[in-house]
Amino acid sequence: MPLFEIRGLTHFFGGLKAVSDFNLTFEGGELTGLIGPNGAGKTTIFNLVCGVYHPTHGEVKIGGQNLAGLFPHQVTAMGIARTFQNIRLWPEMTVLDNIRVAHNYKLSYGFLDAMFQTFRYRTAENGIDQKAREVLEIMGLRDYGEELAKNLPYGLQRKVEIARALVIRPKLLLLDEPSAGMNLGEKEALIGLIRWIRKEFNLTIWLIEHEMRVVMNLCEKIQVLDFGETIARGTPEEIQGNLRVVEAYLGKEID
Amino acid sequence: MKQYSLTLLAALFFALAVGLSWAGALSSYSQLVLMFVAVNIMMSSSLNLINGYMGEFSCGHAGFMAVGAYITSLLTVWFFTTGSVFGPNLLPPAWATVLFPFILLFGGLIAALVGLLVAIPSFRTRGDYLAIITLAVNYIVKSAIENIQPIGGARGFMGMGRVVNGMQEVVDIPWMMIWTWIFAFLTILLIKRFVSSTYGKGIIAIREDEIAAEIMGVNTRRAKMIAFMLSSGLAGMAGGLFAHILGYINPGSFTIMKSTEALVMVYLGGMGSLSGSVLSAVLFTLMLEVLRPLQLYKWVVVPLILVLLMLFRTEGLLGHRELTDVFPRLKRFFGSREKVHAAV
Numbered sequence: 001m002p003l004f005e006i007r008g009l010t011h012f013f014g015g016l017k018a019v020s021d022f023n024l025t026f027e028g029g030e031l032t033g034l035i036g037p038n039g040a041g042k043t044t045i046f047n048l049v050c051g052v053y054h055p056t057h058g059e060v061k062i063g064g065q066n067l068a069g070l071f072p073h074q075v076t077a078m079g080i081a082r083t084f085q086n087i088r089l090w091p092e093m094t095v096l097d098n099i100r101v102a103h104n105y106k107l108s109y110g111f112l113d114a115m116f117q118t119f120r121y122r123t124a125e126n127g128i129d130q131k132a133r134e135v136l137e138i139m140g141l142r143d144y145g146e147e148l149a150k151n152l153p154y155g156l157q158r159k160v161e162i163a164r165a166l167v168i169r170p171k172l173l174l175l176d177e178p179s180a181g182m183n184l185g186e187k188e189a190l191i192g193l194i195r196w197i198r199k200e201f202n203l204t205i206w207l208i209e210h211e212m213r214v215v216m217n218l219c220e221k222i223q224v225l226d227f228g229e230t231i232a233r234g235t236p237e238e239i240q241g242n243l244r245v246v247e248a249y250l251g252k253e254i255d
Numbered sequence: 256m257k258q259y260s261l262t263l264l265a266a267l268f269f270a271l272a273v274g275l276s277w278a279g280a281l282s283s284y285s286q287l288v289l290m291f292v293a294v295n296i297m298m299s300s301s302l303n304l305i306n307g308y309m310g311e312f313s314c315g316h317a318g319f320m321a322v323g324a325y326i327t328s329l330l331t332v333w334f335f336t337t338g339s340v341f342g343p344n345l346l347p348p349a350w351a352t353v354l355f356p357f358i359l360l361f362g363g364l365i366a367a368l369v370g371l372l373v374a375i376p377s378f379r380t381r382g383d384y385l386a387i388i389t390l391a392v393n394y395i396v397k398s399a400i401e402n403i404q405p406i407g408g409a410r411g412f413m414g415m416g417r418v419v420n421g422m423q424e425v426v427d428i429p430w431m432m433i434w435t436w437i438f439a440f441l442t443i444l445l446i447k448r449f450v451s452s453t454y455g456k457g458i459i460a461i462r463e464d465e466i467a468a469e470i471m472g473v474n475t476r477r478a479k480m481i482a483f484m485l486s487s488g489l490a491g492m493a494g495g496l497f498a499h500i501l502g503y504i505n506p507g508s509f510t511i512m513k514s515t516e517a518l519v520m521v522y523l524g525g526m527g528s529l530s531g532s533v534l535s536a537v538l539f540t541l542m543l544e545v546l547r548p549l550q551l552y553k554w555v556v557v558p559l560i561l562v563l564l565m566l567f568r569t570e571g572l573l574g575h576r577e578l579t580d581v582f583p584r585l586k587r588f589f590g591s592r593e594k595v596h597a598a599v
Contacts, residue, residue: 073469073475084467089467092463104471117448128453
């Protein structure tokens with residue numbers, strides 16, 4: 001059984017076909033890229049997977065279980081975590097709290113436990129605190145734990161966002177343009193980081209990326225989207241030589 | 256030791272307030288003001304949960320107060336007094352001493368259920384639209400009470416004074432002073448516990464970025480429901496206490512004006528600051544009393560203060576910070592496990 005499967009995913013926004021018959025299978029352990037010109041429907045696909053939108057047709061399965069009709073937080077609990085194109089940390093919360101709150105996906109205590117600070121509450125909170133600090137330690141963010149998220153430099157905010165996603169112990173990690181807004185040095189570091197977390201956490205990673213240097217360097221397979229349709233898929237070399245992809249990005253030559 | 260100093264201070268204050276009232280050292284007017292301070296602390300800190308911590312704009316807080324006030328008053332009067340509305344008392348009046356806090360909790364519970372009227376629309380709506388819904392709920396509650404004639408309608412409802420007197424006949428201590436401050440401290444404690452738990456921090460994440468909160472595993476619907484119910488439940492209990500302090504309530508006490516007072520206190524103290532809410536409830540209640548000689552002009556001066564506040568200090572006295580963040584030296588005396596956020 002494949003780890004993750006999308007079959008015939010189609011989505012309309014009103015009369016606009018944003019995604020059309022999208023298919024994808026991950027056996028587990030892949031690092032795959034999703035590219036395409038602006039407005040091709042890449043982020044829409046991520047949103048469909050996460051439960052932000054519900055697809056018009058088609059199905060998304062993780063570990064054989066259908067995600068249809070689930071709320072985003074339920075999808076998260078199934079083992080899909082993501083980062084966002086524009087960083088979406090909780091800016092006025094500390095880095096540590098950003099990480100802690102992500103533990104809400106499976107909380108072992110309820111409202112009354114919190115009100116009475118029961119034993120169950122205290123053990124759970126201690127566990128969360130410890131895990132949050134561990135993740136920060138692993139990601140090299142230990143010194144920033146008490147800092148407000150908004151005060152961190154851009155590159156570190158990305159890192160915190162990835163750390164927050166890792167807390168969920170995802171099987172599948174979706175990265176939406178992780179290198180957006182980074183300079184060359186930061187991009188190099190990011191490539192290293194993604195390779196490292198993939199090995200460390202045994203992840204399957206699916207990423208949207210505009211920066212060809214990052215995609216071609218990182219991904220083993222690439223799928224290209226244009227106007228919601230898959231126009232090519234293959235290894236980075238195959239994609240680079242694909243005429244339709246070049247046309248989608250640069251336009252057709254007029255004879 | 257340090258983390259108990261705040262509890263100790265609260266206990267000292269409580270003992271002093273109750274002791275002085277009991278000994279007759281405080282005039283009944285000062286006692287009344289002191290009790291209103293407690294009720295206002297409950298109102299402002301419970302509203303802060305929604306407007307400050309969750310970042311919604313609820314402007315119908317008095318509606319929940321009204322529900323709690325009426326439910327508890329009806330129950331105590333029905334149970335413990337003989338009157339024209341409910342006939343002879345069901346239970347011996349002396350039992351009120353023991354049952355009063357439970358009736359208060361029950362009133363809070365019903366107010367929490369009415370809070371669902373706001374919580375459920377909040378799943379799909381936010382900001383201005385939700386504000387209008389909260390306003391509507393305030394009016395619905397007020398108009399509903401006005402039109403239920405058996406409980407007095409617009410004329411109001413009374414008899415709670417006899418309940419309190421009945422309690423005092425059993426043991427002559429300042430019962431209402433005791434209960435208002437116990438419940439005020441309880442409110443502070445519960446809200447503090449809620450917003451410092453990972454569970455409750457979910458609502459802060461909703462304020463900061465709702466979509467990210469939902470995608471990163473926060474059950475936003477449940478979080479909103481819990482927050483609205485906790486907030487309106489506490490307001491309901493504040494209402495129950497308010498009714499028993501005054502001995503008389505009418506729907507006119509729970510208009511948008513009352514909601515506005517709660518809003519003013521939240522914004523004066525600072526959104527998302529619990530100590531700010533407490534501080535501003537104290538300041539605001541005292542200010543209203545000090546300005547009482549101005550009579551009608553009070554309602555010119557108070558809003559003017561709010562206008563000035565919004566112009567010169569938008570974030571309130573302590574916006575998003577606690578007293579210990581503003582005056583770090585307090586930490587030496589009042590320990591807290593939360594650390595200060597060092598600014599870069």
